[in-house]
Each structure stands twice: as structure tokens, then as C-alpha cells.
Amino acid sequence: MQYYPLEKIANLDSNYRRIFRLAGHHLLLLVHEDKPRLVDNICPHAGYPMNEGLVLDGQLRCPMHGYLFDLENGKCMASYEGPCEGIRVYELVERDSELGVYL
Numbered sequence: 678m679q680y681y682p683l684e685k686i687a688n689l690d691s692n693y694r695r696i697f698r699l700a701g702h703h704l705l706l707l708v709h710e711d712k713p714r715l716v717d718n719i720c721p722h723a724g725y726p727m728n729e730g731l732v733l734d735g736q737l738r739c740p741m742h743g744y745l746f747d748l749e750n751g752k753c754m755a756s757y758e759g760p761c762e763g764i765r766v767y768e769l770v771e772r773d774s775e776l777g778v779y780l
């Protein structure tokens with residue numbers, strides 16, 4: 678595993694949202710209710726990027742077909758074509774006034 682720096686903590690305001698492509702991962706870093714979250718940016722349903730999806734009540738809504746994913750654990754909370762996989766939620770690491778991730 679290798680550490681990848683992502684963003685200075687001072688830059689994380691409530692509207693923050695940024696995508697990363699690191700070590701083969703498509704990642705979305707966003708802030709929701711003052712808490713930064715790092716999740717997969719590829720929807721498990723049909724592979725659409727989710728970085729423009731709405732976030733409401735702790736859930737990220739895929740902009741393509743509207744599947745909902747819990748930002749705490751990645752679990753799929755609503756789908757319209759049967760069961761769906763969740764997304765991965767990554768542990769963020771604080772180091773020297775920035776956030777990063779081990780991948």
C-alpha cells in the first residue's frame with residue numbers, strides 16, 4: 678500500500694468536490710455535513726461517474742439512474758432494477774494538515 682496525498686484540509690469547504698484517478702481507482706472526494714468522504718466514483722450499476730450526483734441525508738445519488746449509496750458504508754440503499762452492489766468507502770488519513778489515502 679502506498680500513501681497518496683489528496684487535499685489540504687484548509688481547502689475543504691462545504692461545497693468541496695473533486696475527482697482523482699490514482700493507482701487504478703476512480704475516486705470522489707467530497708464534503709457532506711462538514712465531514713470529508715472518499716468513495717468510488719464509478720457506479721456499480723452501469724459504470725457511470727457519480728461526481729455530479731446529489732447528496733442528501735448522507736446518501737449519494739447516481740446521476741444516471743438514481744441509485745442511492747450510503748456515504749458511511751457504501752451500501753446501496755435504493756435501486757430500481759433489483760439488488761445492487763455497494764460502493765467502496767475509503768479511509769481518509771490526516772497527515773501534515775492534508776488528507777490522503779492508502780491504496
Ligand code: FES
Pocket residue numbers: 720721722723724725739740741742743744
Ligand atoms: S449507472 Fe448509476 S444508477 Fe445506473
